[in-house]
Amino acid sequence: MRLYINVDHVATLREARKTDEPDPVAAAEICEAAGADGITAHLREDRRHMQDKDLERLARSVRTVLNFELASSSEIVALACRLKPFQATLVPERREEITTEGGLDLSRRDPRLIDAINRLTGAGCRVSLFIDPTRETIDRARELGVPAIELHTGRYAHTWRQGPAALEQLKDASRHAAEIGLAVHAGHGLTYLNVAPVAAVQSIEELNIGHSIMSRAILTGMKEAVSEMRRLVPR
Helix, strand or coil: CEEEEECHHHHHHHHCCCCCCCCHHHHHHHHHHCCCCEEEEECCCCCCCCCHHHHHHHHHHCCCCEEEEECCCHHHHHHHHHHCCCEEEECCCCCCCCCCCCCCCCCCCCHHHHHHHHHHHHCCCEEEEEECCCHHHHHHHHHCCCCEEEEECHHHHHHCCCCCHHHHHHHHHHHHHHHCCCEEEEECCCCCCCHHHHHCCCCCCEEEECHHHHHHHHHHCHHHHHHHHHHHCCC
16 A cells, blocks of 8 residues: 655644745655655645645655645646646645545536646646545546545544444445546545554555654654754753
C-alpha cells in the first residue's frame, strides 16, 4: 500500500507568523527520505496554509509523486494544469470549515466539477475525486470518467472505538470501487492509533495522512531541535 504524506500543516505553522519557516518543501524532502511514496498538498481558495509558490516549488522538487488537492476553482485548476502534478484530487471546500468535512456531492452534475475534470485530464493529470464511501457515490464517480477515488475516512476516524460499522462500510465501498475498475485511495482523520485496520483493507491501494504525522513530528523531533539551539546559545 502506498503512503502519501500531506504536508499542509507545516505551512499552517509557518502562516501563523507569515514568515519563511517551517518550509513545507523541506518537510516534503524529509518525508520522501523517510519512505513516503508521495507528497500531498492542498491549495485552498482562502490560502490558509499552502501558497501558490509552495505548489510551484513542490512540483519542481518532489522526487516521488505529487498529489495536488484542490477545489474546482478555475484559478487553481489553471495552476494545476500548468504544473502538471502526477495526481490531482478534487475536494469540496467551505470557507468556514476547519478541515474538509465530507466528500464531494455528486448527486448533481456540477458543471464546474466536470470542467475541472476535463481540464486536468487534458493536462495529463491523473484525476481522483474525494468522496464519501457509499456505492451510489462511487457509481457516480465512475460515470464521470475518473480513474481514481479517495474515500473519506472521517466517519471511521470519529467512531472506530465504538464498533466496526464504519470500517465495514469502507471495506464494502472499496471492494465495490475496485470491482468497477476504480483505483481506491483513502484518507482523513487517520492516526497512529486507528490506521492499521484501514491499511489492512486489500482493495485500498493508497493512504493520504497528514495531521497526525505532523503532530507526532513536533513531539518526537523536539529534543534534537532544543539541543541544537542550546549548542548555539551557550550558557
